[in-house]
Amino acid sequence: MRRGDATELPRDDQVGDEERPKKKQKTAPQVKPANIIKLAVSPNQQHAVAVTDDKHVRVFSLFDGNLVELSQRCMPKRPCAIQVLPENTTIICGDKFGDVYSLPLLPETATEVDTEPGAAKDTAPEADTGKPAFKPSATNLTVHTQRNRKALEAQMQQKAFSAKKEALQFEHKLLLGHVSMLTDVAYATRKVDGRERGYILTADRDEHIRISRGPPQSHVIEGYCLGHKEFVSKLCLVPGMNLLISGGGENELYVWEWPSCTLKRTIPLYDAMLSMQVPGSKESYRAYSKDGVQIPSGSGKNLAISGLWTVPCQVAGDKKETVLMVAVERMPGLYIMPTNWLPLTSGEELGLTLLDLEYPPLDVACTADSVIVSLDAREEGQARVRAYQLRHAEGQKQVWRVECTRDEEFEKKLQCANTRSVADTGVGAKALDDLLYGVANLRKRRGWGDSGKAGDDELEGGAGMEDAPED
Amino acid sequence: MAGPPKKRQKRDDIKQEGQMPQKKFYRQRAHANPFSDHDLKYPASPAAMDWSQHYPAFAATVPAGVPNDDPIATPDHDKQNHLQPISKQVQVADIGCGFGGLLFALAPKMPETLILGLEIRTSVTEFVQEKAKALRVQHASTGLYQNVSCIRANTMKFLPNFFVKGQLSKIFLCFPDPHFKARKHKARIVSTTLNSEYAFVMKPGGKVYTITDVEDLHVWMAEHFAAHPSFERVGEEELEGDECVGTMRTETEEGKKVERNSGTKYVVVFRRLEDPPWP
Structure with a gap:
C-alpha cells in the first residue's frame, strides 16, 4: 500500500466504526504521506472510508481481507466526521468549517475524478458558478467604511477577475452547515407511524447539538439539545433507545432523549475518577500527574472527552447488551458502563468501571464479541492493539461492574499490528501529540482581556481599531 | 479595550438619567469577525435567558428570584427556576441593529410587540441600551419604548441560544457587512x-x-433565500403595503446615509413557509 499504513488496519473485515488515527507515520522529508484521521465502514461491511489529513476522502473495497482503494476525493476543508448511511450508498461528511456534505459512496467516474475536471456537475446550492465578467461589487454611490472601500478598490485593480473558488469535481451535496467549528456528526433513525425517519445530529465547539432532518430535507432543523457549558466533541447514539450521549470539555457526559431534545441526566466522570480504585493500586488520575502530560490551562479539573463508543457485552448465558465506553484525552484507561442504566433518573448513582490500560486509547472498534482498542504505544515491542471481551455479571453486589478480560485468541489475529516494526522517522513526540490529541485545544480561553476587546478582531490582524467612523 | 479609555471615561462623565447617549462616544470599527470567539455572554438555552432585565415593564408580576445584576442570565440551567418570567416573548429581531435607528422607529409603531436588536459590537450595543433607557424615562407618561432592547450577540453562532423554534415573526437584516472578497463570503x-x-x-x-445598497450583496441575499426551500419571496405589491418596508428604508442609520449619498436601496423580503411533511 502506498501510504504504508494499511497493515495497521485489522485484516479481517471487523474494522471499527470511525477514527483510528494512525499511530506512527513514516515520513520521508520529501514525500509526506498522509495520515489517516478518520475511518468508517459501511454498515454492510463491504467498504471502508478513510479520511486523510490531506483532506481526501478515500473509499476502499473490503474483499477477502484485502483493501483496494477505489476512489479518492479532495474535500474543500478537512473532514472531521464521516459516516456511511444505512442504505450503504451515501457518505455523509462533516468538515471543521461547519459544513456537512453527502457524497455517493461509489462515484460514477471514480477513476477519472481527479483527471477530468468539469465532468461532474456541482449540486451544492452554495457553489458559485463563477461570474462571467468582472463587475465591481458596488458602485461609487455605495456607502462605505474604509475597509470595504479598500476591498472594493483592490477588486477593481484586479483586472482579470476570476472566480477563485473552484467547484468540486465530483457529485456532492451541501446538506447543512454551522458557523461554529463542527466537531462530530451522527446519523440517527427512528420509526414514526411505521415509517423510518432519518436525522443528522451535529455537534460544535460552541456547545450546540443540532438535530436536522436527514436528506432530502436536511434544510429543516428539528431542534437543538442545549445545555453544554463547554465545547461538545463527541456524540454517541445508543442503539435501541432514543438516547444520545454527548461529551466534550466538561467533567460530565450528557444523556439526551434526542427526539424531544430533552436532557435526561448527566453522568459525572471526574468524581468517579477520583473515587475509583483501580486494580493494581495505580491511581486512576495518574495521567494528569505524569510528566509531560499537560493539564489544560487553568482548568486542572476539566476533562476533554476524546471518544464515546457503544460496544457489545456478554450478560449471563448468551444474552448480550450494550455498554458505553468513554475515553478521556490522554488518560490511559476507558470508562465502561452498561447502557441499560442510562434511562435511570438523575440522582440515582451510576456505576462506572475503569478498564486500566498501559497507554491512552486512541480508538475502539468491535466485532460481534470482541472489543479492540488501539493504544498510543510509541516504542517498539509494545502492544499497539489489544482485544478484550466484556462481561456484565448480573446479581453481583456491584451490579454495574463490567468485567474485562483480554481476548488472547483475537489478539493473535492482530499480532502483525503489534509486532510490525515501524521505522523511526524522526517524527517528534510533539508532532504526534498534535496529531493525536487535539480535543483539549477546543477549549475557549475565556475571561482574558476586558469585555470590549473581542468585537473588533479581524482575522488578518486587527490594526486600526477605530478606523471607520460610521457617518 | 473597547475604544480609547478616554472615550469611555467621557461617556460615563456625562451620563445622566434620561439623557440621550451621544454617538460620538460609542463609535466602533464597523467590522467584527463572526468566526472568532470574542468574549460573549449568552444563555446556554433560551430557557436560561432572563428577559425581564431587558423588558422590565413586561415582567410577569409574580415576585420571583434573586435580582440578577448581569443583564444576560448566566449560562447555568440550574438557575432557570430563579428567572423572572415575562408576559410576552420577543417576536421581532433586528440582526446587526447598529445604533438602533430601526428599533426606535418600530417600537412606538408596535408598542405591544417586543423588539430586540442584536449587535456584535460592544460599544454600539451599549449605546442602544443607553438610548432605550433614556427614551423610556423621557416617555414615562406614555410607556413607550418599553418594548425595545438590545443585546450583544453573534447571531451567526448563537441565534438558537436566544430564541426557541418558531418564536419570531419578523427578522430584519439591514445593511449587513457586504464582505466583498470571495474568500469572506462565508462571513x-x-x-x-x-x-x-x-x-x-x-x-x-x-x-x-x-x-442593502450593495447590489452584489442584494443579489446574493435574494438568491440564497430563494434557493432555500423554507422561504418564498414576497411580491412587490405586498411590499408596498408593508409598513415595515417603508420604515426600514427611511429610518435605519445606514438608510439615511445612503439617502444623503443618493445611492440605491435594494429591498427584498422573504416569507417563512411551513415545513414540508416527512417523506
Whole structure:
C-alpha cells in the first residue's frame, strides 16, 4: 500500500466504526504521506472510508481481507466526521468549517475524478458558478467604511477577475452547515407511524447539538439539545433507545432523549475518577500527574472527552447488551458502563468501571464479541492493539461492574499490528501529540482581556481599531 | 479595550438619567469577525435567558428570584427556576441593529410587540441600551419604548441560544457587512446553511426583511433565500403595503446615509413557509 499504513488496519473485515488515527507515520522529508484521521465502514461491511489529513476522502473495497482503494476525493476543508448511511450508498461528511456534505459512496467516474475536471456537475446550492465578467461589487454611490472601500478598490485593480473558488469535481451535496467549528456528526433513525425517519445530529465547539432532518430535507432543523457549558466533541447514539450521549470539555457526559431534545441526566466522570480504585493500586488520575502530560490551562479539573463508543457485552448465558465506553484525552484507561442504566433518573448513582490500560486509547472498534482498542504505544515491542471481551455479571453486589478480560485468541489475529516494526522517522513526540490529541485545544480561553476587546478582531490582524467612523 | 479609555471615561462623565447617549462616544470599527470567539455572554438555552432585565415593564408580576445584576442570565440551567418570567416573548429581531435607528422607529409603531436588536459590537450595543433607557424615562407618561432592547450577540453562532423554534415573526437584516472578497463570503449574514437557522427560529408566515445598497450583496441575499426551500419571496405589491418596508428604508442609520449619498436601496423580503411533511 502506498501510504504504508494499511497493515495497521485489522485484516479481517471487523474494522471499527470511525477514527483510528494512525499511530506512527513514516515520513520521508520529501514525500509526506498522509495520515489517516478518520475511518468508517459501511454498515454492510463491504467498504471502508478513510479520511486523510490531506483532506481526501478515500473509499476502499473490503474483499477477502484485502483493501483496494477505489476512489479518492479532495474535500474543500478537512473532514472531521464521516459516516456511511444505512442504505450503504451515501457518505455523509462533516468538515471543521461547519459544513456537512453527502457524497455517493461509489462515484460514477471514480477513476477519472481527479483527471477530468468539469465532468461532474456541482449540486451544492452554495457553489458559485463563477461570474462571467468582472463587475465591481458596488458602485461609487455605495456607502462605505474604509475597509470595504479598500476591498472594493483592490477588486477593481484586479483586472482579470476570476472566480477563485473552484467547484468540486465530483457529485456532492451541501446538506447543512454551522458557523461554529463542527466537531462530530451522527446519523440517527427512528420509526414514526411505521415509517423510518432519518436525522443528522451535529455537534460544535460552541456547545450546540443540532438535530436536522436527514436528506432530502436536511434544510429543516428539528431542534437543538442545549445545555453544554463547554465545547461538545463527541456524540454517541445508543442503539435501541432514543438516547444520545454527548461529551466534550466538561467533567460530565450528557444523556439526551434526542427526539424531544430533552436532557435526561448527566453522568459525572471526574468524581468517579477520583473515587475509583483501580486494580493494581495505580491511581486512576495518574495521567494528569505524569510528566509531560499537560493539564489544560487553568482548568486542572476539566476533562476533554476524546471518544464515546457503544460496544457489545456478554450478560449471563448468551444474552448480550450494550455498554458505553468513554475515553478521556490522554488518560490511559476507558470508562465502561452498561447502557441499560442510562434511562435511570438523575440522582440515582451510576456505576462506572475503569478498564486500566498501559497507554491512552486512541480508538475502539468491535466485532460481534470482541472489543479492540488501539493504544498510543510509541516504542517498539509494545502492544499497539489489544482485544478484550466484556462481561456484565448480573446479581453481583456491584451490579454495574463490567468485567474485562483480554481476548488472547483475537489478539493473535492482530499480532502483525503489534509486532510490525515501524521505522523511526524522526517524527517528534510533539508532532504526534498534535496529531493525536487535539480535543483539549477546543477549549475557549475565556475571561482574558476586558469585555470590549473581542468585537473588533479581524482575522488578518486587527490594526486600526477605530478606523471607520460610521457617518 | 473597547475604544480609547478616554472615550469611555467621557461617556460615563456625562451620563445622566434620561439623557440621550451621544454617538460620538460609542463609535466602533464597523467590522467584527463572526468566526472568532470574542468574549460573549449568552444563555446556554433560551430557557436560561432572563428577559425581564431587558423588558422590565413586561415582567410577569409574580415576585420571583434573586435580582440578577448581569443583564444576560448566566449560562447555568440550574438557575432557570430563579428567572423572572415575562408576559410576552420577543417576536421581532433586528440582526446587526447598529445604533438602533430601526428599533426606535418600530417600537412606538408596535408598542405591544417586543423588539430586540442584536449587535456584535460592544460599544454600539451599549449605546442602544443607553438610548432605550433614556427614551423610556423621557416617555414615562406614555410607556413607550418599553418594548425595545438590545443585546450583544453573534447571531451567526448563537441565534438558537436566544430564541426557541418558531418564536419570531419578523427578522430584519439591514445593511449587513457586504464582505466583498470571495474568500469572506462565508462571513456573510445570509447563506443557504445559515438560512436554515433563521427558518428554525421563525414561525411559518413570518418574514425576513433585507435591505442593502450593495447590489452584489442584494443579489446574493435574494438568491440564497430563494434557493432555500423554507422561504418564498414576497411580491412587490405586498411590499408596498408593508409598513415595515417603508420604515426600514427611511429610518435605519445606514438608510439615511445612503439617502444623503443618493445611492440605491435594494429591498427584498422573504416569507417563512411551513415545513414540508416527512417523506
